[in-house]
Amino acid sequence: MLKLENVSKNFGGLPALSDVSFEVPQGLVTALIGPNGAGKSTLINCTTGVLQPSKGTVSFQQKKITALPAHQVARLGIARTFQNLKLFPRLTVLDNVLTGLTCEGGSSMLMAMLRLPYLRHRERQLKLRAMEALDRFSLSDKADWPAGILAYGDKKRVELARATVSQPDLLLLDEPVAGLNAEETAEVGEQLRLLRSAGHTMLLVEHDMDLVMEIADQVVVLDSGKCIATGTPEEVRRNPLVLEAYLGRMEATA
């Protein structure tokens, strides 16, 4: 479904990604792991049009999307969450989730001004879907709250509700449980399992190895911008290069 071929990204001459190639197969969960600074977020940003790769190609459903801006990538059916939350703090929780459905609004400025009955009906339908998404993440009681006043764990779940509300073909999750407590992690884990069993295709960046090993069908390991291993969770867990990448970092910081 998603294919990366020799994707490289340099920042001021320093390589953050070097010739990274792998595929995200349809209907499966691919986890992208690696030590801090390995290039995981850079890779998600290069895939979603937030950054342009310096070299290489990204294709989605056999179409090259490398040069597309972020809003066009989103229209193709790719949704994402951000490692550093990107909510609209003054908008309500419901309106934040509705922004995940803007591609489906389908109304011109003139239609919106005329408030045609069809449009009002459409708006009600979109609100209903946004409320259902909030309900899945136990947030419906906070629908009218400004997103900025929510606790960190709730903000993370609003991001997930916004990313999933449009039922995207591909979901890119950048550390969905980072900073959550054990109870919140279990709740989000349960939602990810439900999405997985409903056949959603996901690329999951995560440091929580228990979650990765449980939910992922395939694991891709980055280290210093290079893809050092790809395989099932069990294969990757036993791979000496992966052990060295993680243990080496631990020894260096000990």
Ligand SMILES: Nc1ncnc2c1ncn2[C@@H]1O[C@H](COP(=O)(O)OP(=O)(O)OP(=O)(O)O)[C@@H](O)[C@H]1O
């Ligand atoms: N906008 C930027 N400008 C310059 N350097 C950057 C930029 N974004 C990332 N980098 C550098 O690129 C490298 C990869 O960073 P990236 O954030 O992609 O790693 P990561 O694997 O997501 O790390 P973490 O697990 O800590 O989130 C790092 O050395 C980082 O300092």
